[in-house]
Amino acid sequence: MEIPNHIAIILDGNGRWAKKQNKARTYGHKIGMQNIDEIAKEASNQGIKYLSVFTFSTENWNRSSDEINFLMTMPEIMFNENRIEFYKRNNIKIIWIGRKNIMPRETISFLEKAMFETKNCDGMILTILMDYGSQWEIDTALKVNSIKSYEELRAKMSTNFLPNVDLLIRTGQEKRLSNFLLLQSSYAELLFLDVFWPEFTNQNLIDSIEDYSKRNRRFGGVINEKN
Numbered sequence: 001m002e003i004p005n006h007i008a009i010i011l012d013g014n015g016r017w018a019k020k021q022n023k024a025r026t027y028g029h030k031i032g033m034q035n036i037d038e039i040a041k042e043a044s045n046q047g048i049k050y051l052s053v054f055t056f057s058t059e060n061w062n063r064s065s066d067e068i069n070f071l072m073t074m075p076e077i078m079f080n081e082n083r084i085e086f087y088k089r090n091n092i093k094i095i096w097i098g099r100k101n102i103m104p105r106e107t108i109s110f111l112e113k114a115m116f117e118t119k120n121c122d123g124m125i126l127t128i129l130m131d132y133g134s135q136w137e138i139d140t141a142l143k144v145n146s147i148k149s150y151e152e153l154r155a156k157m158s159t160n161f162l163p164n165v166d167l168l169i170r171t172g173q174e175k176r177l178s179n180f181l182l183l184q185s186s187y188a189e190l191l192f193l194d195v196f197w198p199e200f201t202n203q204n205l206i207d208s209i210e211d212y213s214k215r216n217r218r219f220g221g222v223i224n225e226k227n
């Protein structure tokens with residue numbers, strides 16, 4: 001089976017999932033963020049080399065301060081000592097990409113600690129995109145005056161270590177890209193799922209990989225007939 005090298009996930013639907021069971025939106029975020037490690041482990045077991053997850057966008061600052069404050073504590077929950085040990089055991093390297101000057105210092109310190117602690121892992125790379133937006137990323141890279149071509153632009157972007165996205169999954173029923181890895185997804189296969197992120201299971205991931213394996217990727221050409 002042909003598996004994607006790089007899966008990117010727009011994890012959406014935390015709030016609606018919580019509301020469905022009369023819980024606060026923040027409860028949905030907690031369960032949703034806790035779901036990332038299990039899915040990351042499964043992705044790694046499936047042989048995925050890069051998993052990139054969108055946990056907070058440059059536009060999410062438009063939410064209520066209560067919700068934002070809660071979301072800012074997420075790295076602490078996601079990357080406590082136990083969780084970092086879990087990632088190390090699974091040889092998963094964590095990288096955080098996002099604006100470095102707006103989130104609270106403490107939030108950033110948990111992300112940096114997770115990166116430091118897993119820096120020698122050489123298995124799957126789990127990229128956390130937090131306070132990230134494609135427009136910010138491109139704007140920042142464009143400040144380098146020497147850029148004259150698309151390739152040079154890509155080389156100066158914060159995600160220059162990431163290969164192009166093969167499979168982009170968005171949970172939670174919406175069908176849009178929301179300023180996430182736009183250039184990197186130029187030829188990504190898109191998969192929009194109704195399931196809300198906190199209820200996204202390992203089986204959903206396996207099904208998504210299988211769906212991808214049946215796609216006929218042509219990159220503008222006419223090659224590669226499948227069955």
Ligand code: IPE
Binds near residue numbers: 011014016056
């Ligand atoms: C996604 O869930 C998580 C973040 C954007 C932080 P939402 O919070 O967008 O959940 P819905 O879309 O309101 O259900």
Ligand code: MG
Binds near residue numbers: 012013014172
């Ligand atoms: Mg949403």
